[in-house]
Amino acid sequence: GEDVEQSLFLSVREGDSSVINCTYTDSSSTYLYWYKQEPGAGLQLLTYIFSNMDMKQDQRLTVLLNKKDKHLSLRIADTQTGDSAIYFCAESYSGGGADGLTFGKGTHLIIQP
C-alpha cells in the first residue's frame, strides 16, 4: 500500500533555514501536501504542490518535488520560534478510492535560540 516516510525530529537555530524531508511510494500521487500542527491544535494546511510541478514558493516556504525519486521537501527560510510545530507530509492519489490522504508520522521541528 501507500507509504509516506519522514524523520521524527529536526532541530535548527532561530534564523537558520529548516528543511524537512519526506519520501512517498505511490507514483500516481496527484497532490502532495504539508500540514502544520501546533501544540493542542488540529492540523492546518500549510502548502501543497501538484504532482506535475517541481517547485512552489510561498513567502518563507519553498516546496521541492522530485517525482523521479518520490522525494518532497519543505524549506522554511529564517526560521522563527512560531515555526515550532509538527509538520506532516501527505499525499493524495488518483488510483484509489475516497479514503482521504496518506500521512507521514510527522516531523517535530525544534527551534534553538
Place this chain on the structure above:
Amino acid sequence: NAGVTQTPKFQVLKTGQSMTLQCAQDMNHNSMYWYRQDPGMGLRLIYYSASEGTTDKGEVPNGYNVSRLNKREFSLRLESAAPSQTSVYFCASMNRRAFNEKLFFGSGTQLSVL
C-alpha cells in the same frame, strides 16, 4: 467561518463505557473522515464517508462505529471503551475529486480511557 467543528474537546471514560464524538462541517464537503493520533504513530484513519449515506473502514476500525447522519455530520461511536482507545481524535472533511483536494481538520478530541 466555523469549518470543521468537533465536540467534546476533552473526555475521560472508564473502561466499558460508551460515548459518541460529534463532528460537523459547514463547507458542503462530500467526504468526511475520522483519524486518531498517537505518539510515534502519526495519523491513522479509522473510518471515512465518501458521500452521504456511505461509510467505509479505514486502517484501524476495530472498536468503533460511525454514522453519516447527513451531509454535514459524521459521528464516531465507541460502544465499549478500552484503554487502547486513549488517543486524540480528529475529524476532517474534503471535497474528494475536486480539482484541488484539501483536507480540513477539526481541533481534536482528547480522550482518556481509564
